[in-house]
Amino acid sequence: VHTFPRPQEPHLSVEREPVDGACPECGAQALAAYRVLGEGGLWDVVKCQQCLASVTRERAPRLGSLTPLGLTIR
């Protein structure tokens, strides 16, 4: 059985990976890749951290990081 320590951060948020390149909308060098939940489910996006324009937006697995055991059994 896994146990997890109590988080130390006051707020939890998904980690944002910096991405090279400039935002095509505002020109800022502030792109980051992360997962968001919006209308239509979970999405893996690259967004500008200054203007929040989505540079790419691809559908993430339907249940996010959770993989049901049934799907892992072959």
Place this chain on the structure above:
Amino acid sequence: MIGVDVGGTFTDVVAVRDGQLTVTKVPSDAAQPAAAVIEGARRIGVEGSAVFNHASTMGLNAVITRRLPKVAFLTTEGHRDILDRGTLRRPLDGQTDPSWRRPFGDAARPLVPRYLRRGIVERTLADGSELRALDEAQARRQLAVLRRCAVEGVAICLLNAYVDATHERRLRELVHEELGADVAVSISSETSPLAKEYARASTTVVDVFMKLIFGRYSAQLDEELRALGFAGDLHFADCAATLLPWREALEKPFRIVFAGPAAGTISSTRLGAALGTGNLLCADVGGTSTDVSLVVDGAPFVNNTFEIEHDVVINALSTEVSSVGAGGGSIVSISPSGDIRVGPESAGADPGPACYGRGGEQPTLTDACLLMGILDPGGFAGGEMALDPELARRAFAALDTPLSFEQRVAFAYRIAVANIAEEVMNVAVRHGVDPRDFSLVAYGAAGPMLLPAALELLHVARVIVPPQPGLFSAMGLLSTDLVHYESRSAYVLLMPDAAADVEERYKEMEQALRARVDANGATIRRSLDGRLLGQSWETPFVEVGDGAITAETMPALVERFHDAYERRYGNRFPYVPVQGVTYRVELVVGADKLEYAEVAAAPDPEPAGTLELRYLDDEPLQASVYDRDALGLGATIRGPAIVREPLSTTVVMPGQTAAVGRFGEIVIEAQP
């Protein structure tokens, strides 16, 4: 007088000089919309014309296809997703479909992408008092982002701004300071100062789009018309096909977003008045769709809001027009269950129907009519275009169905007619009218070749094919008045003690209208949208009357509301208090109108020939062919027959009689 109707496929130009009607049709150019209008104006000649009345669905098409300028939306912090949420209504086919998404939502095609929708820290309460001051520093930070994103326009809609516009006006100043004086800005308190923030927001967003789309276009059009020698007034038609001087139209251009279809209704109303018939079902059959509208007792059915697409609401006076995806270019296909389907997809103008020979391979309704013998292969579009029956034949032969060739063509025609008849019947039922008391006006280039066949399905009294049916909508632009209007919202219980308050609102609006319009000879019309206390929807266009509203006249006003409510919904609740919501003043300036010329009597028409009308019956029918220009008053034709004119073809079905009226209209009735 010149009227121009810019459609998706053709730009129709109609001119009246000394009572003579001149017409031309120019292919529309989506990339350079003004070019087709100028070409039409050049062909027809604009020198000496007093007015140039213009209607276009260019703005509507831009919204539907999302070919839109980059625009931002500013609203009260925490409310930026009102544009995404809409009114929360789902259409019928979305109610049982969990994957349904709003077509204008972020997951689909938003009008304004979410990163350009910014919340501003401020809050005005519903009574107009300030809960939170406008945080100018925060607003400037948001505007700095918009500046970097190079937006071309900004729509501003703050909560309750229709009650107090102070924050919106200040925010507009900040936009100009941060983004430049030339950035287009619309604020909801001026664009549409009405209650209900979503409709106000979507109207304001569309308004700023239209400012950008029509701004450059109008200036170019005006300049080039002047260069052609035009010295009159350029007017734009609005969604109810009333006219506005173009510079005034550009102050609130959301009003002209949907200008084309209403003009046909106005034209029908005008023709109906000339013929002495006020009850009309109007069907405009174009290349892609059929627009159906209703005229009762000589008045078109006008609404105070309309939807550009599902839930994209515009607060504009508009003639109610319902559309069905059946027109001359509608594609004939085989459904997954194996039956013939017509539309809603259309071959449009490019590549167009298969018989155009421009690369279209799918059969269309035009191909079916060509194969049936209704359309003349050498005389289409005034002889400017030759049709190839062999290409039409191949397209139908290629359909993947066990049906015989004859059945494919016959079913395509009959299904298209049934689709249109169903929509006409829906409009009649929705408004509680009996089609047997109504005449069906058949116009649009494809109307007269389809709608007579709907006579036996609809049981309308008669089908009227007006003169110049292919240009009938454009003629509506020469049959309408200039109407300037103002409206305001306030929830007021219509009791005697509120009379002074309501009267004051009307006076303010009248003064504002008179300040900007030369009102000599104009008529003032007051109306209100009200509701029974507790309702969340309004009954629009309650006539207020001419005199001042006083404590003594207030009961009569409430009574008029109950009358209007009963006419619209069939019920009367005289003991429920009435609440006024929107107050409207219209200033109507009369304009010169098209007068239909009477045709000479010619009771015994001679057919120009005969042809074989195929697929209407088991055996081909021999039909007489008439030239419409040769038909005069009193001419009577028994079906089956074809009446040809340069831009349209009328079919008189077996068992029908067509009679020519005094303005050249063809009245088709079932033979007794």
